[in-house]
Amino acid sequence: MKVLITGGAGYIGSTIGLACQDKGWDVVVLDDLSTGRREFTEGTTLYEGDIADHALVARIFAEHPDIEATVHCAAKIVVPESVADPIGYYRNNVSKTIELLDSLRRAGCTRLLFSSSASIYEPEPDLTVNETSALNPQSPYAASKMLCERIMADVAAATDLRTLSLRYFNPVGGDPDLRTGLQNPKPSHALGKLVDAYTYGDVFTITGVDWATRDGSAIRDYIHVWDLAKAHVAALEHFDAVCTPEEPYTVINIGTGTGSTVRELVAAFTEVVGEGNLNVVEGPPRPGDVIGCYTTSGLALEKLGWKAELSIADAIRTALEWAKIRPERLGA
Numbered sequence: 001m002k003v004l005i006t007g008g009a010g011y012i013g014s015t016i017g018l019a020c021q022d023k024g025w026d027v028v029v030l031d032d033l034s035t036g037r038r039e040f041t042e043g044t045t046l047y048e049g050d051i052a053d054h055a056l057v058a059r060i061f062a063e064h065p066d067i068e069a070t071v072h073c074a075a076k077i078v079v080p081e082s083v084a085d086p087i088g089y090y091r092n093n094v095s096k097t098i099e100l101l102d103s104l105r106r107a108g109c110t111r112l113l114f115s116s117s118a119s120i121y122e123p124e125p126d127l128t129v130n131e132t133s134a135l136n137p138q139s140p141y142a143a144s145k146m147l148c149e150r151i152m153a154d155v156a157a158a159t160d161l162r163t164l165s166l167r168y169f170n171p172v173g174g175d176p177d178l179r180t181g182l183q184n185p186k187p188s189h190a191l192g193k194l195v196d197a198y199t200y201g202d203v204f205t206i207t208g209v210d211w212a213t214r215d216g217s218a219i220r221d222y223i224h225v226w227d228l229a230k231a232h233v234a235a236l237e238h239f240d241a242v243c244t245p246e247e248p249y250t251v252i253n254i255g256t257g258t259g260s261t262v263r264e265l266v267a268a269f270t271e272v273v274g275e276g277n278l279n280v281v282e283g284p285p286r287p288g289d290v291i292g293c294y295t296t297s298g299l300a301l302e303k304l305g306w307k308a309e310l311s312i313a314d315a316i317r318t319a320l321e322w323a324k325i326r327p328e329r330l331g332a
């Protein structure tokens with residue numbers, strides 16, 4: 001199989017690319033390298049450019065007529081940045097996605113996997129969600145994902161471009177073989193900040209301690225990025241059974257099914273690095289922060305035969321190992 005991965009030089013897209021390559025599949029990457037890294041595209045065919053560039057997408061399909069599916073990971077992803085710059089976020093994530101869909105349709109691509117997000121959900125009172133839960137995105141970033149889903153559903157109904165939207169929960173960790181990991185030395189999510197605090201001796205702030213959770217800190221369904229990548233392989237393998245001409249748009253949650261609070265994540269991290277190695281303080285939530293949720297859906301297992309296998313401790317260990325080698329790998 002040959003797949004096109006937009007955003008394939010980024011954290012998640014490159015890990016998906018590796019999982020596909022490990023299967024023996026060919027990977028073509030389209031990435032503007034705005035946050036992605038060329039180093040992460042080894043073994044793939046990289047086209048450097050914008051997803052909205054019609055001529056470029058047409059050239060990719062002309063040069064690779066055997067691309068069987070597109071995985072659309074390219075997006076801006078920083079929630080507080082999206083609150084400060086909604087136009088930039090809607091332009092990049094929504095307007096440019098519309099242009100990409102048009103290019104894909106014209107190129108005759110019929111299979112699209114979309115990197116959606118659990119941040120679009122309104123959690124149930126017990127903080128669980130499944131694919132039928134209400135949507136209520138709390139930031140321009142999350143809203144951009146919801147809008148893309150709506151557009152893709154309409155396009156799937158009207159054209160041959162079927163879409164499987166995977167709603168990721170909270171990806172953490174890195175490739176177990178340390179070929180990729182978080183490229184950003186200053187990541188915005190809790191595990192990234194923990195690694196940062198531990199590595200550089202900074203303070204770790206629990207952002208928000210008055211949420212209605214068991215310990216006041218926000219809750220997340222942390223999923224190892226390697227499990228997430230394998231979910232894409234499963235989704236590509238099962239695509240035609242899941243997205244049929246009769247049901248050309250489908251949504252599946254990709255999470256572990258377990259919610260962990262930030263305090264519990266800190267405890268798991270401390271268990272790995274040892275007591276006394278971390279300076280933890282409490283602070284207010286950041287703009288756009290949400291209480292969080294975790295999935296109770298069994299749809300990924302039922303439809304894709306996939307379930308998460310790795311633990312938070314696995315993710316913490318790979319994140320720490322990657323942080324050690326990242327400066328050498330990426331020169332930053």
Ligand SMILES: NC(=O)c1ccc[n+]([C@@H]2O[C@H](COP(=O)([O-])OP(=O)(O)OC[C@H]3O[C@@H](n4cnc5c(N)ncnc54)[C@H](O)[C@@H]3O)[C@@H](O)[C@H]2O)c1
Nearest residue numbers: 007009010011012032033034035036050051073074075115
């Ligand atoms: N990281 C998370 O916590 C998380 C959670 C849920 C969903 N997602 C989704 O997963 C996808 C990948 O996220 P990530 O964490 O790997 O982020 P990332 O920033 O590492 O990757 C995004 C990639 O897209 C590229 N890109 C951005 N805009 C582009 C454009 N207009 N044209 C071409 N390339 C462009 C960037 O250079 C980068 O390589 C995103 O769609 C994101 O919304 C991420």
